[in-house]
Amino acid sequence: MSLEMNMKNHGYAILRNNIENTINLKINDEEFHAICSKMSPKILKKNKLFIQEGQYSDEVHFITKGACYAFDVDDKGDKHTFQFSIEEHWIGDLYSFFSGNLGIYNAETIEDTNFLVIKRKDFEKLCDDYPIFDRFFRILIQNAFVALQYRLVKSQTESAADRYKAFLKKTPHLLQRIPQYLIASYLGIKPQSLSRIKKDVLK
Amino acid sequence: MSLEMNMKNHGYAILRNNIENTINLKINDEEFHAICSKMSPKILKKNKLFIQEGQYSDEVHFITKGACYAFDVDDKGDKHTFQFSIEEHWIGDLYSFFSGNLGIYNAETIEDTNFLVIKRKDFEKLCDDYPIFDRFFRILIQNAFVALQYRLVKSQTESAADRYKAFLKKTPHLLQRIPQYLIASYLGIKPQSLSRIKKDVLK
DNA sequence: CGCCGAGTTGAACTGAATCAAGAAACGTGG
DNA sequence: CCACGTTTCTTGATTCAGTTCAACTCGGCG
Numbered sequence: 001m002s003l004e005m006n007m008k009n010h011g012y013a014i015l016r017n018n019i020e021n022t023i024n025l026k027i028n029d030e031e032f033h034a035i036c037s038k039m040s041p042k043i044l045k046k047n048k049l050f051i052q053e054g055q056y057s058d059e060v061h062f063i064t065k066g067a068c069y070a071f072d073v074d075d076k077g078d079k080h081t082f083q084f085s086i087e088e089h090w091i092g093d094l095y096s097f098f099s100g101n102l103g104i105y106n107a108e109t110i111e112d113t114n115f116l117v118i119k120r121k122d123f124e125k126l127c128d129d130y131p132i133f134d135r136f137f138r139i140l141i142q143n144a145f146v147a148l149q150y151r152l153v154k155s156q157t158e159s160a161a162d163r164y165k166a167f168l169k170k171t172p173h174l175l176q177r178i179p180q181y182l183i184a185s186y187l188g189i190k191p192q193s194l195s196r197i198k199k200d201v202l203k
Numbered sequence: 204m205s206l207e208m209n210m211k212n213h214g215y216a217i218l219r220n221n222i223e224n225t226i227n228l229k230i231n232d233e234e235f236h237a238i239c240s241k242m243s244p245k246i247l248k249k250n251k252l253f254i255q256e257g258q259y260s261d262e263v264h265f266i267t268k269g270a271c272y273a274f275d276v277d278d279k280g281d282k283h284t285f286q287f288s289i290e291e292h293w294i295g296d297l298y299s300f301f302s303g304n305l306g307i308y309n310a311e312t313i314e315d316t317n318f319l320v321i322k323r324k325d326f327e328k329l330c331d332d333y334p335i336f337d338r339f340f341r342i343l344i345q346n347a348f349v350a351l352q353y354r355l356v357k358s359q360t361e362s363a364a365d366r367y368k369a370f371l372k373k374t375p376h377l378l379q380r381i382p383q384y385l386i387a388s389y390l391g392i393k394p395q396s397l398s399r400i401k402k403d404v405l406k
Numbered sequence: 407c408g409c410c411g412a413g414t415t416g417a418a419c420t421g422a423a424t425c426a427a428g429a430a431a432c433g434t435g436g
Numbered sequence: 437c438c439a440c441g442t443t444t445c446t447t448g449a450t451t452c453a454g455t456t457c458a459a460c461t462c463g464g465c466g
Contacts, residue, residue, distance in 0.1 A: 080359050098349060099349070142340075145351065179444070193421085195445060195447080199447090362453075363453080364453095394413070398413060
């Protein structure tokens with residue numbers, strides 16, 4: 001696919017929005033072309049595993065349409081979801097991406113999903129050539145860090161029922177798109193427990 | 204204290220090291236002076252609360268000597284430690300710092316501690332004037348993010364005993380400097396439970 | 407020397423997991 | 437468009453990791 005064709009793809013407009021909203025600043029066309037030239041489209045059907053533990057993960061994914069989740073598998077083979085991502089969100093095995101080591105996480109689509117993908121080398125080149133992208137990724141990850149820290153704290157201080165209520169309040173739109181057993185896994189409990197909690201919440 | 208005097212202070216050399224190790228690149232003297240001119244020394248005795256929930260927290264702290272911890276207080280009044288920081292580490296209420304909202308976390312010294320402190324406005328100015336600091340803070344927070352994500356996952360997948368063993372293995376040097384009840388809090392359990400776990404681990 | 411906070415140990419309790427069995431929803435092919 | 441098999445969700449009974457409450461020991465500091 002040529003760059004010109006890519007540029008017309010709606011996904012790139014979503015990306016530009018995401019960047020400009022994040023840094024609270026317009027980027028110029030040169031900068032926009034620079035990042036577009038480094039990001040390639042990827043389309044996957046639902047239930048496709050696209051990041052796999054034990055493999056090098058040298059790209060991060062920006063979602064322009066669809067939904068996915070990232071998870072860890074424990075010794076018993078149980079999945080533990082730690083992130084849901086929908087349109088305008090980034091997803092990847094950042095441990096592997098930043099360190100260059102073998103990946104430790106997995107990610108799978110929940111719906112048919114369209115991505116824009118950037119490789120580590122291209123990411124680094126982009127930041128070297130255009131400091132605005134150091135800024136962008138700094139703020140992007142700052143926000144992610146703050147949200148994650150909040151989640152870690154709440155996972156220690158709140159009961160499963162309270163975590164579920166908080167999830168309902170904060171991301172009600174995800175309820176329609178994500179199966180219950182993945183939400184349970186995200187909350188750190190078993191599907192049976194979530195089922196019981198839902199029953200209690202109604203009362 | 205004049206800038207010249209500050210520059211001779213050992214703490215600033217530690218900071219330069221921290222920056223250069225993080226970005227894997229030397230910074231020039233102009234850049235170094237720029238950040239030094241924005242960071243002020245702060246010295247606290249042990250057991251001093253220096254970040255408080257409900258107050259604006261518009262600075263982040265770089266530790267040049269000593270040890271502290273950050274924690275959340277739940278409805279019951281119980282403390283939940285989510286971070287230990289010693290020399291060459293940064294600590295702050297990043298939620299408040301980045302958002303400008305009222306703080307939601309607390310931090311206290313565990314030992315007599317020396318900091319270098321930077322205000323949000325100065326931090327932003329620094330990044331605007333010298334893109335290298337966007338780079339530095341991007342990588343700093345990238346690393347913090349990856350470590351935090353790992354911790355969140357492990358807090359969901361591992362038993363308290365396994366989390367304790369991992370803590371022992373990863374940060375044995377902290378055992379000597381941090382009271383048991385704070386380590387318990389960091390692991391997400393009660394001091395009584397940690398006491399029992401330690402007994403089991405010996406066997 | 408005495409006290410107070412930190413650490414240990416015991417017994418009873420509880421939130422969530424586990425094991426197990428049905429019921430409902432879903433998608434796939436005829 | 438319906439039938440069937442598979443996956444998801446629910447509900448019940450039991451178990452278990454970690455909490456709670458309480459008593460006691462130890463060690464450092466004033």
